[in-house]
Amino acid sequence: MSVHSVLIRRWRGAALLMVSALAAFLGYLRWPTKTPAGQSPLVLLSSQNLESFRHAFNAADDRTRVIAFFSPT
Amino acid sequence: MQGASALQEILSKSNLPLSVFVVWEPVLAMDIRSPTSRTLARIWDGRAKQFWDKDRLIAIELNKAADSSGSNAVPERHVPRRGGLVWDAVAIFSAGKKWAGTMPHPDYLGGAVAAVTDDVRARLAEPDLKTR
Numbered sequence: 001m002s003v004h005s006v007l008i009r010r011w012r013g014a015a016l017l018m019v020s021a022l023a024a025f026l027g028y029l030r031w032p033t034k035t036p037a038g039q040s041p042l043v044l045l046s047s048q049n050l051e052s053f054r055h056a057f058n059a060a061d062d063r064t065r066v067i068a069f070f071s072p073t
Numbered sequence: 074m075q076g077a078s079a080l081q082e083i084l085s086k087s088n089l090p091l092s093v094f095v096v097w098e099p100v101l102a103m104d105i106r107s108p109t110s111r112t113l114a115r116i117w118d119g120r121a122k123q124f125w126d127k128d129r130l131i132a133i134e135l136n137k138a139a140d141s142s143g144s145n146a147v148p149e150r151h152v153p154r155r156g157g158l159v160w161d162a163v164a165i166f167s168a169g170k171k172w173a174g175t176m177p178h179p180d181y182l183g184g185a186v187a188a189v190t191d192d193v194r195a196r197l198a199e200p201d202l203k204t205r
């Protein structure tokens with residue numbers, strides 16, 4: 001086996017590894033999430049639907065409300 | 074994440090009619106996506122609604138409310154706040170408070186959550202808070 005063909009095989013291996021890592025990373029980013037049973041689905045907040053949060057907050061004004069802030073990591 | 078587990082423990086031991094809004098937001102550089110199912114499972118209480126707030130909009134609103142001075146100043150305890158960010162914190166609002174133009178002043182704002190569980194339990198148990 002020539003040096004050239006060994007280099008090509010190594011480059012192919014490295015490229016395959018990088019593509020796999022990229023695919024795994026994209027999969028991680030897009031992997032769907034589920035809230036625990038009995039809860040409504042996770043809401044992705046933005047300035048477009050911030051009003052829905054305010055609405056939910058006000059709709060529950062007959063009871064004590066708790067807002068908790070956490071980082072996912 | 075300790076904070077989320079601490080909050081769940083508080084909820085597990087309380088049967089009060091609460092509404093709980095759990096706001097996940099990016100704090101560290103690795104917070105590049107919404108929380109995984111495993112992370113969301115840390116708060117399994119049925120009274121909770123969970124949100125991914127990538128632009129930290131709710132924290133901004135809470136900062137505005139908490140920073141307002143005057144007779145409604147918030148009793149705040151060790152809340153990690155940096156550059157408009159609020160995290161590992163709990164805000165409590167009594168019944169009857171409405172969010173009109175701006176978020177109302179919380180009756181309590183405390184953190185880190187694992188460190189203030191006794192405070193939070195006590196505040197939630199206050200009779201005037203439940204019926205106000």
